Amino acid sequence: MNRERSKQLYEESVNYLPGGVNSPVRAYKPYPFFAKKAKGSKIYDVDENEYIDYCLGYGPVVFGHANEQIIKDATNQLKLGTDYGVPSQKELELAQEVVERVPCAEMVRFTNSGTEATMSAIRLARGVTNRKKIIKFEGAYHGAHDAVLVKSGSGAIGKPDSPGIPEESTRNTLLVPFNDEDALTRMINDNKGEIACIIVEPIMGNIGCVPPKDGFLQFLREITEENDIILIFDEVITGFRLSRGGAQEYYGITPDLATFGKIIGGGFPIGAICGRRELMEQFAPSGGIYQAGTFSGNPMSITGGLSAFKILDMKAYKTLHDSGKYLRSGMSDILEKLDINYQINGVESMTQIYFTDVDVYDYKTAQTSDTEGFLKYFHVLLDNGVFIAPSQYECAFLSIQHTKEDIDKTLNAIEIALKKVVKK
Numbered sequence: 001m002n003r004e005r006s007k008q009l010y011e012e013s014v015n016y017l018p019g020g021v022n023s024p025v026r027a028y029k030p031y032p033f034f035a036k037k038a039k040g041s042k043i044y045d046v047d048e049n050e051y052i053d054y055c056l057g058y059g060p061v062v063f064g065h066a067n068e069q070i071i072k073d074a075t076n077q078l079k080l081g082t083d084y085g086v087p088s089q090k091e092l093e094l095a096q097e098v099v100e101r102v103p104c105a106e107m108v109r110f111t112n113s114g115t116e117a118t119m120s121a122i123r124l125a126r127g128v129t130n131r132k133k134i135i136k137f138e139g140a141y142h143g144a145h146d147a148v149l150v151k152s153g154s155g156a157i158g159k160p161d162s163p164g165i166p167e168e169s170t171r172n173t174l175l176v177p178f179n180d181e182d183a184l185t186r187m188i189n190d191n192k193g194e195i196a197c198i199i200v201e202p203i204m205g206n207i208g209c210v211p212p213k214d215g216f217l218q219f220l221r222e223i224t225e226e227n228d229i230i231l232i233f234d235e236v237i238t239g240f241r242l243s244r245g246g247a248q249e250y251y252g253i254t255p256d257l258a259t260f261g262k263i264i265g266g267g268f269p270i271g272a273i274c275g276r277r278e279l280m281e282q283f284a285p286s287g288g289i290y291q292a293g294t295f296s297g298n299p300m301s302i303t304g305g306l307s308a309f310k311i312l313d314m315k316a317y318k319t320l321h322d323s324g325k326y327l328r329s330g331m332s333d334i335l336e337k338l339d340i341n342y343q344i345n346g347v348e349s350m351t352q353i354y355f356t357d358v359d360v361y362d363y364k365t366a367q368t369s370d371t372e373g374f375l376k377y378f379h380v381l382l383d384n385g386v387f388i389a390p391s392q393y394e395c396a397f398l399s400i401q402h403t404k405e406d407i408d409k410t411l412n413a414i415e416i417a418l419k420k421v422v423k424k
């Protein structure tokens, strides 16, 4: 596959953009492909190559690229202005949609990214409880702000905490392995009355794809209630991907607060915090906990969110779920045929194959994977017209536009890649 133009653009970009990219996960060797356009389930590079896209902008594009509904609504909004700095009716409408869909949501605050949403949710929890300590799970990624960039997933996995984060900023961040009830109980008991919140990705999507064990989310709900700890579901990935009301609806566990991003902007930058009224009302200006943003609730992102909700009906979720099952069952058949004992994890439209024969249920087990092998697999897939995120520690996403034909082509590429990469 010729990627000459991408190579030239990358070589020029490294002189102007650190590492040639605007988010570290996008960089891989020898150089990433540069996008020209995207439509439906496909993304096209500047050398006119076509790829079936399972990265989907790292999750948001569940409705497919350049979705007609979103184009129509966003074009109309463009003509009406892109930034008001005063409230607009559409913000109210999107908030009402979130409240209608999401079990924990009684009020909503929109932000510009998932990072801002989790940062503000944690500040809210600390402000309301007047406690400093928070618990996060090893390998969870809650964005790139100081308090949570400790044993973080995604691009930061396996790296020491970032230089530039003062030790004081992370001193109050306590770490527990995901799916480990005993470790969590010990941590809470050792810090009785000092923990403001537990923040959790209900399905860990930044160390690949790690579902909660049966009963784990229920356990989180019970232990937080018993200890007056605020439970925050970080649904930046799972929100509106797993079901109409997110992972909390899917698993039937209602947290106190939830954070969203990605899908809720319809492909435009966004974040959101929602939760119980008496907590949410503590945000300024009704309360004293400061939270703000020039572009927060901007009409383009809000319009994108409203369009996304028009598209994401029950039929859309059935399509996503069916496609996920079809993909994973095809992958399992290939592994069986090739007699390879790798792990396939997935929930509905989220999937990851781990290059390990160890059952992956947390950060440590995810790190038993052969990441070099995974990167080779990524490259063979790319050369065969399939784009997944270039890391063992990201997740493959489906959109409602992925067809059976797309998935069959993908399975064919997966078989080629595994045959080439896995030495027996």
Ligand SMILES: Cc1ncc(COP(=O)(O)O)c(C=O)c1O
Pocket (backbone or CB within 6 Å): 112, 113, 114, 115, 116, 118, 141, 142, 143, 144, 201, 205, 206, 234, 235, 236, 237, 261, 262, 270, 271
């Ligand atoms: C679970 C989770 N939380 C928070 C974030 C941060 O969101 P953003 O990149 O929009 O700041 C991400 C992804 O980046 C995420 O996957």
Ligand SMILES: N[C@H](C=O)CCC(=O)O
Pocket (backbone or CB within 6 Å): 023, 024, 025, 026, 058, 059, 141, 154, 155, 205, 206, 237, 394
């Ligand atoms: N894994 C991250 C979010 O889900 C990837 C997005 C990024 O950091 O660019």
